[in-house]
Amino acid sequence: MNTLTYKGYTAKIEFDPDDNILFGNIVGIRDTVGFHGETVAELKDAFREAVDFYLESCEKSGRVPDKPFSGKFVIRVESSLHGEIVAAAVNAGKSVNKWVADTLATVVHAHS
Incomplete structure (x- = not known):
């Protein structure tokens, strides 16, 4: 796109x-x-x-313009993947949110 x-x-x-x-x-x-x-x-x-x-x-x-993105979104994954994500975050010494954000940023920047 x-x-x-x-x-x-x-x-x-x-x-x-x-x-x-x-x-x-x-x-x-x-x-x-x-x-x-x-x-x-x-x-x-x-x-x-x-x-x-x-x-x-x-x-x-006098209206407040919409902000394009809040910085929050919900994603649903299979329970087994959820467990793998938690394990990967722990192994990296990061919270799940930080690990997911870093991983997504890496993928997005690699493809842009």
Whole structure:
């Protein structure tokens, strides 16, 4: 998946072959914020403008803008994997949360 990030907000980017444009939507917030451009440069500019407009609109209306991500999420795994995760964390001298966060960061950064 192609994404852009600006001021902590992430957008999913897609291509519309019928209209021959790139378009995107900010993910992880309740509001719908979209943008588009005919070139990558136009798309990036439109994304930054959309985020800035969203933040300005929230401020003018007295609303608190949605934060893109809270830093918390719940994951369900099989009990056997749960046990393996706990064992790996203990072996690494870390809490389960720290071990999972470090492991996920390693995987994400290896693939970006």
